Amino acid sequence: MQNFKELGVPDELIQGITELGIQKPTEIQQRAIPFLMEDGSDFIAQAQTGTGKTAAFGLPLLCKVDPKRSEIQGLIIAPTRELAKQIGKQLFRFTKYAEHKIFVEVLCGGDNIDRQAKALQRPTHIVVATPGRLLDLIKRKALTLVSVKHLVLDEADEMLSMGFKKELTTIFGLTRQRGSTWLFSATIPDAIHALVKDCMGPGPQVMKVDKSHVVNRDIDHQYAVCMRDEKTDFIAKYLKRRKEERGLIFCRTKEGAIILGKQLSKLGFAVAVMQGDLTQKERDTVMRSFKKERFQFLIATDVAARGIDVEGLSFVIHHQLPEQVEYYTHRSGRTARAGRTGISIALVDPRERNKIARLEKELGLDFDRIH
Template sequence: MSTFRQLGIPADLVKGLDELGIITPTEVQARSIPYLLKSGGDFVAQAQTGTGKTAAFGLPLITKIDPKAKQIQGLVIAPTRELAKQIAKQIFRYTKYYGEKIFVETLTGGEPMEKQIANLQRPTHIVVATPGRLLDLLKKKALTLIHVKHLVLDEADEMLSMGFKKELVSIFGLTRQRRSTWLFSATFPDSLQTLVKGSMHSQPEMLKVDKAHVVNQNIDHRYAVCGKDEKNEFISEFLDDHADERGLIFVRTKAGAIALGRQLEKFGIPVDVIQGDLSQRERDKVLRGFRNKRTRILIATDVAARGIDVEGLSFVIHYQLPEQFEYYTHRSGRTARAGKKGTSIALIDPRERKKIAKFEEALGVDFTEMG
């Protein structure tokens, strides 16, 4: 098993990783970092939530920055405000012991634009942004991308599914002088393949993580057979039995998430619900309470949960199995972070047993039935 130093990461960055408890490289890190450090050319990698992709591109990106040049040299694009803030925070943490200071700025919606414009007057080496806010600030001439050498797209498939194709094409056009494009994505739909072919300078290095490494190996996958009316009772009993643990419950629809939240509160279980109808202010309040451990259980829809990364979650419960295999990986990847173990529980009705077999085959995992 390689270490980060063996992969080529400088000792002062490794010191920062050690302090964060990031000791052993994940599969995507071990296979991405050497290429990105040495070549730094165009690169495409499959990387699910929870596989350590931020370090996979963040560490090499730091080494590509010239601290003496007070210009934006690295640009990271993420689909959501939460993910962008998490990426920026991690990159900042990595640089704690790193020679000369690397300055990182986050540009997302939901924050005062005037404050972001003022912050951009300071030296900035790396910008982490959501597509819409970045283009809004460019229109106001609050920043320039003419010195960007390295462009990173994280969760590129999510950005396309959220309707950001036009914005991404604009960003590619505004960074034509870049030396490289690094793209990380859980899936590669035709629309993303077309975008890659039309926007990268050269044939990219491709990394396809074996499916056995796509799903976090520290997750215990289980399922429970429940009738429709039995699911709430199962969840209530499970939460009572695991009263000291925190977790996420995924529901397919907004209405379903709200209804489950009300039902669990009737059982005396305090929960919060995050779904697409919340305003940014309401969403921030819910997430702040969850991160600060004021709330133990969070109920979420797949869309509303994009970008959520909270440490210390012991379990994920799937109120219904998702429609796509990739969504299961995204969901379950919220637990077992930073080398810890976690549990992913799918609640199914008796007719869905065949679905479990399909998920096992597609994801290379084994599910255990709960008694």
């Protein structure tokens, strides 16, 4: 196991990440950081939430920025407002002890666009943005991308599934002078291959982290066998035992999330629901309330949970297992952050026990059955 200094990360950045509780590089960090620090040409990495990908691209990007040049040199595109803000917050924390200040602006929908345009009049080295808001500000001539040298796409598969292909193609066209493109994606579907072929240079470095290494080993993976109509009762009994601990409950559909939220609320639990039909303002209200601990538990669908980053979650419950193995990694990675331990519990009916065996085989995990 290499440390961050051996990977080439400067001491001033190491001091910042150490304060965040990040002591040992994850596999994606060990493999990506040296390449991006030294070479930094076009790069594709398959990496899930919870694997430390923000540091994997964020630390090399910070090192490549010249603080003496007050122009946008790095551009990070994210699919959701929550993820963009999370990335911006992490970069700010990484540079806490940097000798020369690196200025980062986060541009996303839901925030006042006039205020964002005014903020861009200050020196800005890195922009983190959602595709739509970035192009809106470009149309207003609030910023230009002519000086961008490094373009990063985070959760590229999610951006394409959300219908941002046209916007991404436009952004690629506006940054033709860039020296490198770094693409991070949980999955590499055909749409990603087409995007790479159309918009990236030939022969990008491709890195795929083995599935057995993407799951945080500080997570205790468990499962319980129960029928569908028994799941709410099981969850209620489990939550009662957690006392002051906080957790995230995943449902496969928005209807299921809403129903479960109503059921648990009637039983007296302080729960909030995050699902795809919420407006940005409603999403912000839910997340702000959850982070301020006005709710103890959050129920969410996979799409709605993209970019959610809440510290101190003790457990994740899967009301239903997702269809894709990668989504299980996304979900369980919400707990056991920054060196902490956590629990991931899957609720399966008797006919789904083969799904647990599949997860054990593909991810190299051992699941303990609980009752």
